Amino acid sequence: MFEGRVALVTGGTRGIGAAITQALVESGASVAAGYSRGRESAETFARQMSQKGAAVSIHQGRVDDVVDCNRVVKEVMDRFGRIDYLINNAGITVDKTVRKMTVDDWRQVLDVNLSGAFQMTKAVLEHMIERGSGRIINISSVIGETGNVGQANYAASKAGLFGFTKSLALEMAQRGITVNCVAPGFVATEMVAAIPEAALSKVVEKIPQRRLGRPEEVARVVRFLLEDDSSYITGAVYSINGGLDM
Amino acid sequence: MDSLPFHGRVGIVTGGSRGIGGAISSLLAKEGGTVAILGLPEDRARAQHLASRLNGAAPRLHFYETDVGIYERCREAVAAVLEEHGRIDFLVNNAGITRDHTVRKMTIDEWEAVLQVNLSGPFFMIKAVLDAMLERGYGRIVNISSVVGVSGNFGQANYAAAKAGLIGLTKTVAREVAKRGITVNAVAPGFIDTDMTKSMPVQAIESAIAQTPEQRLGKPDEVAQLVRFLLDDKAGYITGAVYNINGGWYM
Ligand SMILES: NC(=O)c1ccc[n+]([C@@H]2O[C@H](COP(=O)([O-])OP(=O)(O)OC[C@H]3O[C@@H](n4cnc5c(N)ncnc54)[C@H](OP(=O)(O)O)[C@@H]3O)[C@@H](O)[C@H]2O)c1
Ligand SMILES: NC(=O)c1ccc[n+]([C@@H]2O[C@H](COP(=O)([O-])OP(=O)(O)OC[C@H]3O[C@@H](n4cnc5c(N)ncnc54)[C@H](O)[C@@H]3O)[C@@H](O)[C@H]2O)c1
Numbered sequence: 001m002f003e004g005r006v007a008l009v010t011g012g013t014r015g016i017g018a019a020i021t022q023a024l025v026e027s028g029a030s031v032a033a034g035y036s037r038g039r040e041s042a043e044t045f046a047r048q049m050s051q052k053g054a055a056v057s058i059h060q061g062r063v064d065d066v067v068d069c070n071r072v073v074k075e076v077m078d079r080f081g082r083i084d085y086l087i088n089n090a091g092i093t094v095d096k097t098v099r100k101m102t103v104d105d106w107r108q109v110l111d112v113n114l115s116g117a118f119q120m121t122k123a124v125l126e127h128m129i130e131r132g133s134g135r136i137i138n139i140s141s142v143i144g145e146t147g148n149v150g151q152a153n154y155a156a157s158k159a160g161l162f163g164f165t166k167s168l169a170l171e172m173a174q175r176g177i178t179v180n181c182v183a184p185g186f187v188a189t190e191m192v193a194a195i196p197e198a199a200l201s202k203v204v205e206k207i208p209q210r211r212l213g214r215p216e217e218v219a220r221v222v223r224f225l226l227e228d229d230s231s232y233i234t235g236a237v238y239s240i241n242g243g244l245d246m
Numbered sequence: 247m248d249s250l251p252f253h254g255r256v257g258i259v260t261g262g263s264r265g266i267g268g269a270i271s272s273l274l275a276k277e278g279g280t281v282a283i284l285g286l287p288e289d290r291a292r293a294q295h296l297a298s299r300l301n302g303a304a305p306r307l308h309f310y311e312t313d314v315g316i317y318e319r320c321r322e323a324v325a326a327v328l329e330e331h332g333r334i335d336f337l338v339n340n341a342g343i344t345r346d347h348t349v350r351k352m353t354i355d356e357w358e359a360v361l362q363v364n365l366s367g368p369f370f371m372i373k374a375v376l377d378a379m380l381e382r383g384y385g386r387i388v389n390i391s392s393v394v395g396v397s398g399n400f401g402q403a404n405y406a407a408a409k410a411g412l413i414g415l416t417k418t419v420a421r422e423v424a425k426r427g428i429t430v431n432a433v434a435p436g437f438i439d440t441d442m443t444k445s446m447p448v449q450a451i452e453s454a455i456a457q458t459p460e461q462r463l464g465k466p467d468e469v470a471q472l473v474r475f476l477l478d479d480k481a482g483y484i485t486g487a488v489y490n491i492n493g494g495w496y497m
Binding site for chain 1: 417420421424425436459460461464465467468471472475478480481482483484485486487489490491492493494497
C-alpha cells in the first residue's frame with residue numbers, strides 16, 4: 001500500500017512508535033525511526049525490521065534540540081530522497097503535582113512533547129510544500145483532553161498539540177498536506193509500566209472496556225490516516241481509548 | 247493483506263442504496279460482507295442498480311423495505327436479516343433526511359420528522375440488533391452524525407439537534423456495552439457530494455466549499471473508507487469516539 005513512500009517516526013524504535021514503524025513497514029513503506037538514548041535497543045529493533053525485507057533506518061537525535069531535528073531530516077533525505085509522512089510520536093512524562101513541579105520539569109516536557117513536534121515539522125515542511133503532498137500525525141493523548149492529577153506539564157503539552165495540529169491543518173489545507181492528531185488512552189508500553197501497580201489498576205477500572213490498549217491498535221489508526229484516500233481528513237483528533245474519554 | 251476481510255460477516259446499512267450509504271454498502275460487499283440495505287420503497291430500485299454495478303459482489307447485497315422511523319419496522323427487518331443470514335456483525339445507522347428552515351419558519355412537523363428518522367431511527371435500530379450482538383459478544387455500530395451536530399448550522403435546528411443527539415446516544419450505548427465486545431462510534435462528515443447536498447441551493451453549496459479549508463466537497467467513498475476502518479475486527483479499542491472527516495471545515 002505504501003510502496004515507495006517514506007515515513008519519519010520520532011521515538012520510532014520503542015513502544016507506540018515501534019508499532020507504528022512496524023505497521024508502516026508491513027504496508028510497504030521505508031521508515032526512518034528516531035531515537036534519543038537507547039542505541040543498542042534501537043539497533044536490535046532495526047535488525048528485526050530489516051528481516052522483514054524492508055528499508056528501515058535509525059537516527060539518533062533529540063527532538064527538543066533544533067540542530068538534531070534538522071540533521072536527522074537531512075540524514076533521512078540523503079538516504080531516501082523524500083519524506084511523505086512525519087509522525088511526531090516522541091514523548092516523555094515527568095509527573096508531579098503542580099506544587100512540587102519545578103520549572104525545569106515543566107519545561108522539559110513541553111520542550112520534547114510540544115516544541116519537539118514543532119521543530120520536526122519545521123524541518124520537513126518546506127520539502128512537503130514543494131512536493132504538494134504530505135501527511136503529519138501528532139501523537140497526543142487522552143490526558144490532553146481530560147487533564148490528570150500530577151500531569152500538568154504533560155496535559156498542557158498534549159493539549160497544545162491539538163492547537164498546533166489545527167492551526168497547521170488550516171495553513172496547509174490547500175497544499176495537499178493533512179495534519180491530524182491521534183489521541184490514545186492508556187497503552188501498554190514502558191511509559192505506562194512506570195505507573196505504580198495500584199494506581200494503574202485504578203486507571204483500568206475507569207476505562208469502560210477495562211483494559212489497556214495495545215501499541216498495534218494505535219498504529220492502525222495512524223496508518224489509516226496516512227492513506228491517500230484519507231485526504232479529506234484534516235485538523236481532526238482521532239481518539240482510541242476503550243471509552244475512557246468520550 | 248486479505249482481499250476479502252469481511253468474508254462471512256453480515257451487517258446492516260440503513261439508507262444504504264445511494265449517497266454515503268451506497269458507498270458504504272458497496273465497499274463492504276466488495277470486501278466480502280453480506281449487506282442488508284434498509285430503505286424506503288423508492289430505494290429498492292436504487293439498491294438493485296447499485297448491485298448491478300458490483301458484478302461478483304452483487305449477490306451479497308439484499309434490500310429490506312424499512313422505514314427506520316418506525317420501531318416495529320426496524321424489528322421486523324432485523325428479524326428477517328437474522329433469519330435469512332444467521333447473524334449481525336455490524337450496523338451502520340446512515341439513513342437521514344433534512345427539512346431545512348430557520349426556527350422562525352420551521353414547523354413542528356419538520357422538527358419531528360427529522361428527529362424521528364435521524365435520531366429515533368438509530369435508537370430503534372440499535373435496540374433491535376443489540377440482543378443478537380450481546381449474545382455473541384461481538385458487534386460494531388457506527389452512527390453517521392454530521393459536522394453540523396457539533397457546530398450548528400443556519401437553518402438546520404432540527405438536523406443539528408438530531409445529529410448532536412446521535413453523539414449522545416453513541417457515547418451512552420458505547421458505555422453500556424463496553425465490556426461486551428461491542429464498539430459504538432460516530433462519524434461526522436462535513437459537506438459530501440451526494441443527493442443531500444445536490445438538493446441545496448447552488449449558492450449554499452458554493453459557500454460551503456468556500457468555507458471548507460480544502461476548498462472541495464468530500465466524496466462518499468472517502469466517508470465509506472472511514473466507516474469500514476471502524477467496522478474492522480481490529481478496531482476494538484476505539485469506542486465512544488467521534489471521528490471527523492470534513493476537509494478542515496470544523497476542528
Ligand atoms: N503509553 C501510553 O499510554 C500513551 C498514551 C497516550 C499517549 N502516549 C504518547 O505516545 C507517544 C509514545 O509513547 P510510548 O508509550 O510509546 O512511550 P515510550 O515507550 O516511553 O517511548 C518514548 C519514545 O520517545 C523517544 N524520546 C523520548 N524523549 C526524546 C527526545 N528528547 N528526543 C527524541 N526522542 C525521544 C524515546 O526514545 P529513546 O528511548 O531513544 O529516548 C522513545 O522511543 C508519546 O508521545 C506519548 O506521550 C502514550
Ligand atoms: N451529504 C452530506 O453532506 C452529509 C454530511 C454530513 C452527514 N451526512 C449524513 O450522512 C447520511 C447519508 O447522507 P447522504 O448524503 O448519503 O443522503 P441521501 O439523501 O443521498 O441518502 C439518504 C438515504 O436514506 C434513506 N432514508 C431516508 N429516510 C429513511 C427512512 N425513514 N427509513 C429508511 N431509509 C431512509 C433515503 O431513501 C436515502 O437512500 C445521513 O445521515 C446524513 O445526515 C451527510
